[in-house]
């Protein structure tokens with residue numbers, strides 16, 4: 252965890268919320284004030300308008316099915332009343348980022364940790380760490396999609412195993428390039444791609460950049476390629492990987508990761524902006540505005 256997120260986590264612990272051993276808390280509904288609800292309302296209105304025609308159909312359908320409120324921070328129990336009967340997933344409130352092992356144990360048990368607090372009004376455009384809007388609006392609509400729900404569950408189990416085997420970076424890249432920053436092919440879109448990653452759908456600027464900018468690469472998804480590719484946490488992505496459909500993720504979820512982790516253990520990683528022979532290039536980026544160092 253970064254220093255900033257550690258500080259935030261400490262702040263939340265210091266706020267006196269009783270935190271269980273699995274880092275969950277009861278969502279402190281009484282702590283949301285007028286400003287929190289107004290920030291949710293502003294972000295919800297802005298992103299739902301922007302995502303029409305840009306986010307994939309499955310994401311937009313998920314927003315509808317869960318029935319997230321537009322004008323106030325959602326009550327997590329209300330979300331679960333729709334989500335759990337559909338796919339067995341439920342969201343649990345947490346103070347902020349939780350340790351990797353704890354996070355993956357939640358995923359492997361179909362629980363998605365959602366940060367309870369909302370960003371401040373001056374953080375509407377950018378916030379490095381996840382808040383309630385990112386975690387809930389960004390991640391939860393696809394958890395009501397059965398195929399994506401199974402992918403996330405399988406991912407959690409694979410990441411637990413990888414963490415215990417000391418191979419977490421390989422699985423972290425898969426999460427980053429699919430769950431957080433994934434694009435999906437869609438012939439109905441002007442440039443042939445739409446958005447499903449939570450880091451994109453919860454960000455106005457990256458929504459526009461990921462779909463419309465000429466700067467980044469957009470490459471066809473390939474599992475081993477993704478697992479070997481470093482990424483950026485400080486700027487827009489240099490490369491987005493594009494899945495054909497959610498069935499492709501479902502097939503990824505069936506992968507026996509153990510031999511793959513062994514095989515890739517000593518394989519060199521690629522830079523975030525590399526385009527390789529053998530890549531399925533959908534658009535080759537102009538690299539405009541890229542920094543040459545800083546990959547994670």
Ligand SMILES: [Fe+2]
Nearest residue numbers: 381431449450
């Ligand atoms: Fe996220």
